[in-house]
Amino acid sequence: MMDGYRHSGIRTMRSFAHAEMRRLSSALLMIGLFALWLPGLFAQTPAVAESIVIRAGKLFDAESGQFTDRPVIVITGNRIASVGSGNVPVPPHARVIDLGDATVLPGFIDVHTHLTSDAGNAGYESLGISSPRAALIGAKNARLTLLAGFTSVRNVGAEGYADVALRDAINAGDVIGPRMQASGPPLGITGGHCDSNLLAPEFHYSAEGAADGVDAVMHKVREVVKYGADVIKFCASGGVFSKGDNPLLEQYSPAEMQALITEAHHLGRKVATHAHSALAIKDAIRAGVDSIEHGIFLDDEGIQLLKEHNTFLVPTSYPLFWFQEHAPQMHMPPWVMEKAAIIIPAAKQNMAQAFRSGVRVALGTDAGVYPHGENGGEFWAMVELGLAPVKALQAGTVNAAELMGWSDRIGSIAQGKFADIVAVKGNPVANVRLLQHVEFVMKDGMVYKDEISSPSTASTAKP
Numbered sequence: 200m201m202d203g204y205r206h207s208g209i210r211t212m213r214s215f216a217h218a219e220m221r222r223l224s225s226a227l228l229m230i231g232l233f234a235l236w237l238p239g240l241f242a243q244t245p246a247v248a249e250s251i252v253i254r255a256g257k258l259f260d261a262e263s264g265q266f267t268d269r270p271v272i273v274i275t276g277n278r279i280a281s282v283g284s285g286n287v288p289v290p291p292h293a294r295v296i297d298l299g300d301a302t303v304l305p306g307f308i309d310v311h312t313h314l315t316s317d318a319g320n321a322g323y324e325s326l327g328i329s330s331p332r333a334a335l336i337g338a339k340n341a342r343l344t345l346l347a348g349f350t351s352v353r354n355v356g357a358e359g360y361a362d363v364a365l366r367d368a369i370n371a372g373d374v375i376g377p378r379m380q381a382s383g384p385p386l387g388i389t390g391g392h393c394d395s396n397l398l399a400p401e402f403h404y405s406a407e408g409a410a411d412g413v414d415a416v417m418h419k420v421r422e423v424v425k426y427g428a429d430v431i432k433f434c435a436s437g438g439v440f441s442k443g444d445n446p447l448l449e450q451y452s453p454a455e456m457q458a459l460i461t462e463a464h465h466l467g468r469k470v471a472t473h474a475h476s477a478l479a480i481k482d483a484i485r486a487g488v489d490s491i492e493h494g495i496f497l498d499d500e501g502i503q504l505l506k507e508h509n510t511f512l513v514p515t516s517y518p519l520f521w522f523q524e525h526a527p528q529m530h531m532p533p534w535v536m537e538k539a540a541i542i543i544p545a546a547k548q549n550m551a552q553a554f555r556s557g558v559r560v561a562l563g564t565d566a567g568v569y570p571h572g573e574n575g576g577e578f579w580a581m582v583e584l585g586l587a588p589v590k591a592l593q594a595g596t597v598n599a600a601e602l603m604g605w606s607d608r609i610g611s612i613a614q615g616k617f618a619d620i621v622a623v624k625g626n627p628v629a630n631v632r633l634l635q636h637v638e639f640v641m642k643d644g645m646v647y648k649d650e651i652s653s654p655s656t657a658s659t660a661k662p
């Protein structure tokens with residue numbers, strides 16, 4: 200009796216479902232026919248994407264590292280249609296932006312940002328910031344970063360997926376900011392740099408990315424991918440801003456790193472690792488990591504491995520200088536100050552050695568440790584530590600694009616790529632400090648800042 204009732208119920212549901220399916224298919228057919236008809240409709244009133252022509256004094260060709268004279272860049276919609284020089288023909292109704300003698304460069308790329316936190320959000324104060332608040336802090340910082348000439352960033356580490364929300368808001372046009380890759384919560388061992396070690400045991404609190412053991416790290420990679428991570432970040436050693444761990448010691452075993460990185464690669468995600476300890480750097484490279492972030496205690500064997508595996512070093516040099524100058528006024532917890540005193544001199548020395556040895560470098564700044572919008576200081580800091588200015592420019596353009604897997608769309612001013620273009624007045628190779636004062640910013644074919652051809656628009660970029 201009950202069975203019959205149940206079966207008839209199922210039958211009723213099935214026939215209802217079939218009727219629904221039929222209705223749905225005819226609706227889909229109608230939509231399909233409408234879609235076929237649509238192009239014909241628009242053919243009568245063709246929508247022409249606006250063309251913009253940019254003229255300037257010089258253009259930095261990020262691929263070759265050379266400068267060309269009198270560039271003429273034609274932009275249609277959000278893409279670069281052509282790059283020429285001198286008196287090349289331009290579309291008849293194009294809007295012309297004449298940047299005079301300025302130097303145009305590809306929009307800069309920072310592969311190590313923390314947009315959703317501000318300098319000073321360290322220690323116990325950080326516990327009072329909710330994920331929604333962090334996302335809104337991110338909206339403020341995304342704008343500052345874009346106006347500083349950084350048209351693309353990789354955000355490495357945010358609790359509550361605040362960076363994923365920010366990325367989606369930028370892509371939807373709700374807030375302005377750079378195009379983003381976001382990692383969501385960074386993976387790390389219990390009690391490590393990527394865990395949160397501030398609360399007493401009775402609070403039973405762990406950071407979202409804490410995972411121990413081969414199975415757990417594989418699961419955690421799948422989980423952060425599920426919730427929107429474009430890239431996986433993990434901590435292979437202790438760090439400066441974390442309580443109770445040691446930057447000189449490795450976190451995660453080689454087997455855990457191998458599992459984590461292999462699983463990320465299976466899912467089409469690159470992996471960035473925070474690594475200070477020399478052993479952590481080497482084990483991560485051997486396990487196939489795509490970039491070593493910071494790399495403070497990099498030794499000769501580590502340099503050799505970076506070269507053999509074609510792994511990028513992301514030196515995050517600017518905060519080393521910034522922190523030394525500003526930390527005394529920032530009321531940092533004592534454990535931060537103690538670790539920084541050891542880290543900073545070692546980092547400067549070892550980064551200089553890495554630059555001399557010719558490892559591949561991608562620009563990353565750890566923005567959030569210092570105020571957002573000062574990202575251009577990284578060019579200066581890397582040059583200060585011995586990197587040639589052209590190499591520093593390539594680190595922040597073509598190399599960073601390659602590390603993000605986006606060489607086909609950003610990193611150079613070339614036909615078919617996104618129209619992400621910045622300009623400075625003067626020669627940035629003779630004076631890298633100019634890169635901290637970008638005067639023209641275009642992203643996706645839209646001008647966000649122009650203090651050169653029309654200074655009145657300088658502060659009119661949308662909120």
Ligand SMILES: [Zn+2]
Pocket residue numbers: 311313355565
């Ligand atoms: Zn960082």
